[in-house]
Amino acid sequence: MTSVPLAARHGVGAAEAAPTPAARTAGLRKAYGDTIAVDGVDLLVPEGAVLGMLGPNGSGKTTTIRMLLGLTAPTAGTVEVFGRPMPDAAAEVLPFVGALVEGPGFHPFLSGRENLLRCAMAEPLLPGRAGQRQLRLAVDDALERVGLGHAATRRYRGYSLGMKQRLGLAAALLVPRRMVVLDEPTNGLDPAGTREVRQVVAQLHAAGTTVVVSSHLLSEIEATCTHVAVMNRGSLVAQGELADLLDAGTPTLEVSTPDREAGLDALRAAGVAARAEPGGLLVELTGTDAPSAVATLVRAGVAVHEARRRRTGLEELFARLTEDER
Amino acid sequence: MTTTVDLAAQPAAGPPVPRAGTLRLIRSELRWVLRRPRTLVALGLLALVPVAIGVTLTLTDGIRAGGGAERGGPSLLAAVAGNGLVLPVAALSITMVLLMPLVVSMAAADALAGEAAHGTLRGLLLAPVGRVRLVMVKAVGVLVVAVLAAGLVAVTGWLTGMVLIGGDGLVTLSGTTVPLGTATLRVALVAGWVAAQMAAVGAVALAISAATDHPLVVMAASMAGLILFGVLRSLSALDWLHPVLLTEGWISVADVLRDPMPTEGLLTGLLRAGCYVLIGLSVAVARTATREG
Numbered sequence: 001m002t003s004v005p006l007a008a009r010h011g012v013g014a015a016e017a018a019p020t021p022a023a024r025t026a027g028l029r030k031a032y033g034d035t036i037a038v039d040g041v042d043l044l045v046p047e048g049a050v051l052g053m054l055g056p057n058g059s060g061k062t063t064t065i066r067m068l069l070g071l072t073a074p075t076a077g078t079v080e081v082f083g084r085p086m087p088d089a090a091a092e093v094l095p096f097v098g099a100l101v102e103g104p105g106f107h108p109f110l111s112g113r114e115n116l117l118r119c120a121m122a123e124p125l126l127p128g129r130a131g132q133r134q135l136r137l138a139v140d141d142a143l144e145r146v147g148l149g150h151a152a153t154r155r156y157r158g159y160s161l162g163m164k165q166r167l168g169l170a171a172a173l174l175v176p177r178r179m180v181v182l183d184e185p186t187n188g189l190d191p192a193g194t195r196e197v198r199q200v201v202a203q204l205h206a207a208g209t210t211v212v213v214s215s216h217l218l219s220e221i222e223a224t225c226t227h228v229a230v231m232n233r234g235s236l237v238a239q240g241e242l243a244d245l246l247d248a249g250t251p252t253l254e255v256s257t258p259d260r261e262a263g264l265d266a267l268r269a270a271g272v273a274a275r276a277e278p279g280g281l282l283v284e285l286t287g288t289d290a291p292s293a294v295a296t297l298v299r300a301g302v303a304v305h306e307a308r309r310r311r312t313g314l315e316e317l318f319a320r321l322t323e324d325e326r
Numbered sequence: 327m328t329t330t331v332d333l334a335a336q337p338a339a340g341p342p343v344p345r346a347g348t349l350r351l352i353r354s355e356l357r358w359v360l361r362r363p364r365t366l367v368a369l370g371l372l373a374l375v376p377v378a379i380g381v382t383l384t385l386t387d388g389i390r391a392g393g394g395a396e397r398g399g400p401s402l403l404a405a406v407a408g409n410g411l412v413l414p415v416a417a418l419s420i421t422m423v424l425l426m427p428l429v430v431s432m433a434a435a436d437a438l439a440g441e442a443a444h445g446t447l448r449g450l451l452l453a454p455v456g457r458v459r460l461v462m463v464k465a466v467g468v469l470v471v472a473v474l475a476a477g478l479v480a481v482t483g484w485l486t487g488m489v490l491i492g493g494d495g496l497v498t499l500s501g502t503t504v505p506l507g508t509a510t511l512r513v514a515l516v517a518g519w520v521a522a523q524m525a526a527v528g529a530v531a532l533a534i535s536a537a538t539d540h541p542l543v544v545m546a547a548s549m550a551g552l553i554l555f556g557v558l559r560s561l562s563a564l565d566w567l568h569p570v571l572l573t574e575g576w577i578s579v580a581d582v583l584r585d586p587m588p589t590e591g592l593l594t595g596l597l598r599a600g601c602y603v604l605i606g607l608s609v610a611v612a613r614t615a616t617r618e619g
Contacts, residue, residue, distance in 0.1 A: 094452055106445075121350050125344055
């Protein structure tokens with residue numbers, strides 16, 4: 001398996017500009033008995049990036065994240081967070097990392113606020129002399145931030161799946177972090193909740209926080225991320241900036257027109273590759289650009305209703321990266 | 327809020343690694359332990375045992391009074407008649423055999439295995455609470471349950487004994503009478519000793535708790551261990567093994583009812599409990615250090 005072919009072309013250059021990446025793994029491998037969960041992963045999380053980890057179920061996303069956080073010791077390879085080795089430097093690194101891994105974990109008999117208060121009391125960044133009142137303030141802030149203010153006093157037992165997920169997010173956001181790791185943060189959330197998670201990620205990004213989000217929802221990643229890492233069967237098959245990865249395919253112009261035959265003829269006469277699709281034409285922009293392609297069509301008297309650049313789309317990219325090896 | 331922002335701006339810089347105060351962690355742990363409904367129910371039921379015994383003895387009045395010169399539980403019960411201060415000691419000796427270990431191992435089961443099962447252990451490890459510190463904080467929680475269990479039984483036993491049965495001072499098994507104050511001190515002493523034995527059970531249960539994600543396994547293993555110890559103790563062919571069995575010294579509880587009070591059995595029992603605590607905590611720390619979060 002050729003690992004990170006796209007990273008070589010697109011990702012590394014941009015990342016090299018930043019001196020210390022927020023997190024980096026080298027030759028990361030984790031085996032559970034005979035099962036190899038993760039193998040040869042060289043992941044790079046640039047400081048300040050929003051990195052989306054993408055991959056089918058069982059592709060090793062969560063295992064990689066768990067090793068990033070020092071929850072699982074790698075079988076081989078190294079992990080560095082903020083330039084410090086993990087899990088050895090966990091005590092120095094983890095206070096600055098917020099995480100929601102493998103779903104929210106809370107006690108059913110305590111209310112949402114009590115559960116968060118318990119997290120807050122273990123939180124190193126909330127100052128040692130912080131009175132109960134100050135801890136409560138931090139807790140209430142976090143609850144408001146994820147829209148759980150109204151349910152703060154209800155027992156966790158009675159929370160819906162989405163509310164549980166929000167509480168997990170609140171725990172990760174209790175104090176300002178340098179890096180936030182969210183494993184499937186939108187699981188169980190309704191569309192409104194999904195939008196809110198997106199907003200939270202955008203806020204974190206705007207504040208300069210590095211965010212690592214894993215998701216199987218492609219649209220989620222496409223909407224929120226600056227960087228993407230695609231995993232498949234325990235290996236990292238691509239990583240780099242989202243825009244670069246999306247443009248990696250042939251650039252295409254989508255033209256909607258009723259005169260498809262006339263359009264095709266005109267483009268072929270001009271030496272531009274194109275094909276018909278329902279409702280219009282797909283024009284390949286190799287050796288030409290969008291304005292001249294449109295001009296060619298218009299000069300030939302073809303009615304152009306709409307023309308827009310079509311990106312490869314994460315879905316297509318994902319399918320290409322994860323399916324061509326079967 | 328501003329201070330935390332400053333900290334976030336220059337993370338992992340230099341030696342002063344931020345960490346949550348140990349006292350704050352212990353406070354948080356105790357809040358959690360003492361709020362859990364099942365801990366409260368278990369402790370409450372345990373506290374009712376001496377009351378139940380007292381009421382039963384009062385209602386069935388006149389059981390062979392003074393028949394209990396032998397050691398052990400049932401004979402202690404006989405000594406309770408007309409001698410209220412024997413009740414807390416009898417109640418402790420009865421509950422410490424199975425009921426109290428059940429409550430303590432339940433607390434130990436929830437402490438690590440239960441947290442792992444709920445996914446909350448991960449949160450503590452990510453906070454991060456250091457793994458060794460985590461076990462220590464958990465051990466304090468279990469210890470508090472052990473002390474509360476023994477203390478509650480002693481207190482309700484003492485109250486029930488004084489109210490329902492009464493008696494002026496304590497008539498010892500040796501026939502002498504100890505004044506009320508001294509007798510109460512002796513009850514407190516034996517309660518502390520029982521708490522130490524329960525701490526030993528708790529430490530071993532905590533070690534099991536550190537090795538599994540299933541609280542039920544912890545309770546089952548603890549109970550099986552105690553029952554196994556009972557079986558081993560009944561086999562005289564294995565008497566060379568008896569000194570290392572935790573339950574071997576538990577019969578010494580009745581020693582506080584003698585005059586003068588023999589201390590050797592109690593001290594040996596304390597030492598034995600200390601060994602179990604050390605071994606249990608060491609294993610718990612070792613297991614937690616390598617555990618998957």
